[in-house]
Amino acid sequence: MDAFEAISKRRSVRKYRPGEVTRQQLSQIVNLGRLAPTGRNEQPWEFVVITDRTRLRQLARLADYGKFIADASACIVVLCRPTKYHLEDGSAATTQMLIAATALGLGSCWVAGDKKDYAAQVVSLCGAPAHYKLVSLVAVGHAAEIPAPAKRPLDEVLHWETFGAAK
Ligand SMILES: Cc1cc2nc3c(=O)[nH]c(=O)nc-3n(C[C@H](O)[C@H](O)[C@H](O)COP(=O)(O)O)c2cc1C
Numbered sequence: 001m002d003a004f005e006a007i008s009k010r011r012s013v014r015k016y017r018p019g020e021v022t023r024q025q026l027s028q029i030v031n032l033g034r035l036a037p038t039g040r041n042e043q044p045w046e047f048v049v050i051t052d053r054t055r056l057r058q059l060a061r062l063a064d065y066g067k068f069i070a071d072a073s074a075c076i077v078v079l080c081r082p083t084k085y086h087l088e089d090g091s092a093a094t095t096q097m098l099i100a101a102t103a104l105g106l107g108s109c110w111v112a113g114d115k116k117d118y119a120a121q122v123v124s125l126c127g128a129p130a131h132y133k134l135v136s137l138v139a140v141g142h143a144a145e146i147p148a149p150a151k152r153p154l155d156e157v158l159h160w161e162t163f164g165a166a167k
Helices: 003-009 022-034 053-062 068-071 086-101 119-125
Strands: 015-017 045-050 076-080 107-112 133-145
Touching: 003 086, 003 119, 015 068, 022 045, 022 053, 022 076, 022 086, 053 068, 053 076, 053 119, 068 133, 076 086, 086 107, 086 133, 119 133
Parallel strands: none
Antiparallel strands: 015 133, 045 076, 076 133, 107 133
């Protein structure tokens, strides 16, 4: 699958069926995450991959809109040192990992981390130093259902030269 196809096919998967996702696949996903651009090339991130079912359930309990993490094969927790651009950096890595998972034929979903009351508890559950920031939780697994939410069309969002110019 090339990059165009993987980006086009990616959708947030919130229903998972049982099935193994190998360490090699998870390493491949994190590997593409760590190649994302970062402000000043600071690469402030750490990726904690959780596959233990008890710990997946603990994450699911914390994440108000991430209950499906309990059924995923893995959850990649994206943590960043607090730098000027850590949120952009961690978000860029998150996006690349979602695309990588799609390219491997896996489902995934970005679950919010930043701004959430449970962020500190997730940092602690990961055993990370308390000053680390939770950017996202990335559920990964075999999709039981792939939704297709509507996207705004290109000709509505694309503006040549100036905002509001004739299309
Ligand atoms: C910053 C951010 C936070 C998100 N948090 C959640 C979340 O907590 N739970 C969830 O189910 N989806 C979450 N999503 C996924 C969005 O709901 C999803 O991307 C959006 O509905 C569009 O669907 P698509 O990803 O299938 O294109 C989040 C996405 C982003 C970018």
